[in-house]
Amino acid sequence: MANHKSAKKRIRQTARRKAVNGTRRSSVRTFIKKVEAAVVLGDKEAAQVALKAAEPQMMRGAQKGVFDKNTMSRKLSRLCASVKAISA
Numbered sequence: 001m002a003n004h005k006s007a008k009k010r011i012r013q014t015a016r017r018k019a020v021n022g023t024r025r026s027s028v029r030t031f032i033k034k035v036e037a038a039v040v041l042g043d044k045e046a047a048q049v050a051l052k053a054a055e056p057q058m059m060r061g062a063q064k065g066v067f068d069k070n071t072m073s074r075k076l077s078r079l080c081a082s083v084k085a086i087s088a
Helices: 005-041 044-063 069-087
Strands: none
Touching: 005 044, 005 069, 044 069
């Protein structure tokens, strides 16, 4: 257990950040699953709406440091390609 005041504060901050990051990570994963589910069903309209909602959440997760920027860019690119492929 921490004995210094600064170390105790750091533990509190870490716990708070972990909760926020976990919530954001879970939220982003849910948005991604919604897009993938719409793609599997072949519902282009729903997939486009879900993608439009997922994109800002994914990029915000990358911006906040919860996910790597390149990882989110890659996932977003693949989601866009799968949505685009529905009509083809």
